[in-house]
Amino acid sequence: MKVKVGLIQASCVKEKAENIRLTIEKIRLAAKEGANIICLQELFASLYFCDVEDHENFKLAEPIPGESTEIFQALSKELGVVIIASLFERRAQGLYFNTTAVIDADGEYLGKYRKMHIPDDPGYYEKFYFTPGDTGYKVFETKFGKIGVLICWDQWYPEASRITALMGAEILFYPTAIGWAKTQDEATNTEQYNAWQTIQRSHAIANGVHTVSVNRTGVEGDMQFWGGSFVSNPFGTLLYQAPHLEEEIKVIELDLNLTDYYRTHWPYLRDRRIDSYQPITKRYIDND
Numbered sequence: 001m002k003v004k005v006g007l008i009q010a011s012c013v014k015e016k017a018e019n020i021r022l023t024i025e026k027i028r029l030a031a032k033e034g035a036n037i038i039c040l041q042e043l044f045a046s047l048y049f050c051d052v053e054d055h056e057n058f059k060l061a062e063p064i065p066g067e068s069t070e071i072f073q074a075l076s077k078e079l080g081v082v083i084i085a086s087l088f089e090r091r092a093q094g095l096y097f098n099t100t101a102v103i104d105a106d107g108e109y110l111g112k113y114r115k116m117h118i119p120d121d122p123g124y125y126e127k128f129y130f131t132p133g134d135t136g137y138k139v140f141e142t143k144f145g146k147i148g149v150l151i152c153w154d155q156w157y158p159e160a161s162r163i164t165a166l167m168g169a170e171i172l173f174y175p176t177a178i179g180w181a182k183t184q185d186e187a188t189n190t191e192q193y194n195a196w197q198t199i200q201r202s203h204a205i206a207n208g209v210h211t212v213s214v215n216r217t218g219v220e221g222d223m224q225f226w227g228g229s230f231v232s233n234p235f236g237t238l239l240y241q242a243p244h245l246e247e248e249i250k251v252i253e254l255d256l257n258l259t260d261y262y263r264t265h266w267p268y269l270r271d272r273r274i275d276s277y278q279p280i281t282k283r284y285i286d287n288d
Contacts, residue, residue, distance in 0.1 A: 001256045003144045005171070006035030006081075007240075009229045009248040011218025012047050016060065019045045020068065024075060026249050031079040033251040036105070036144040039084040041216040041229075042152050042177040043098070046088070051221050053128040061090035065109050069101050077107030082142045084149055086175040088129075089114070098130045100151055100175055105143040113138040115151040116160060123181060123223055126153070139167040145256055148209075152176045155200055155213070159280070165207035166269075170256050172203060176215040179225035193226055193244075201236040208234045208263040210254045217245060234262040 008026045012019050023044055030038050043049075045068065049057040062068060064087055072083045082105050089099035089112070098115035114133030118126045137160060139148050148169030154160045155174050164172060178196065180189045197213075204211040210233055217227035229242040231252045242248040263269060279285055 001145065002253055003171075003256060004034050004036045004251050004253045005212055005231065006030030006033070006038035007212065007214045007229045007231070007242065007248070007250045007252070008038065008040055008044075009214060009217055009227050009242050009250075010041065010044065011225075011247060012044065012216060012220070014047055016045050020071065024071070027075060027081070027083065028079065030249050030251055031081050033249070035081055035251045037082040037084070037142065037147065037171075037173075039173045039175060039212055039214045040086055041214045042086045042175040043088060044086060044175075044216070047220050048177045048216070048223070048225070050126045050129060051123045051223060053125050057129065058090075058096065061088040061096050063091075064089045064099050064101050064112050069103065069109055072101075073103050073107040073109055076103045076105060080105045082144055082147075084147075084173055084175065086151065091131075095131060096129055097133060098126065098151060099133075100149050102140040102142070102147070102149060110140045110142065111138065113149045113151070115154060117153040117157055119153045123221075137163045137167060139164060139169045145170045148172050150174050152178060155196065155203075158203060158206065161203035161207055161211075165203075165209050169209060170259060171210045171212060171254065172207070174200065174211070174213040176213055176229075177225065178215060179220075179223040182222050182224060189226070193228055197228065197230060197241075200230075201232045201238070204232040204234055205236040205266075206268060208259050208266070208268070210234055210256070210258075215242075217243075217247060234258050235266070 089097040116133040120127040148164035
């Protein structure tokens, strides 16, 4: 089975309505180019507000499903595309999540995934805003295949990609917002980006699935978001990489039959020693 995935890498503005309007335009362009599944970057409807701890930013949150998902449900139905939409979720008073909604090509809301791993670093104060996800890892059966969705900081954890792949995901999607501090030198920037891409390509190899990572670009505060969205085949080969400093809409065709090919020739799943993995549930193993 072949499927075309659309990546929308964009810079954001302050006004939520304008971000949504621009995103709709970009989705239409990706659909016109033949995209079947379109993935938006992390928290695309606003600037990346987690660079500061400010209670006013909680006003950006919304219920899921809600107004934004209804907009994208109508658009999905009109265009016949799957949309992966990363949003700031207000579940209840004082309870907020970093959440991605998945909408099928007929406009049906299939469900949500709440980000499991929440960072807390200079410029990324997400623990101030987000409760750790409680949906568990999720796979969504869409018209164009079974997809797994993880979010940004989840990228660094092989456990997350492994579990999602074992649940039957044929493609791993990673909506993302990550960048370089303006104070960093070029060598540090290069090392960070290479590590970020390498870890995700390793998830593709270990699990035998395509990996699609969609990052934002543009300067926000002291951060240059590094773009560089990319697609990897199930053996880690780059099928596409976006520029770092420019907006980009790209549609890439994936051959999902390659999963069986690579898993047959490199049978990592066959040779897993699940009887020996119990220590992975511990935070750290002391040998004293």
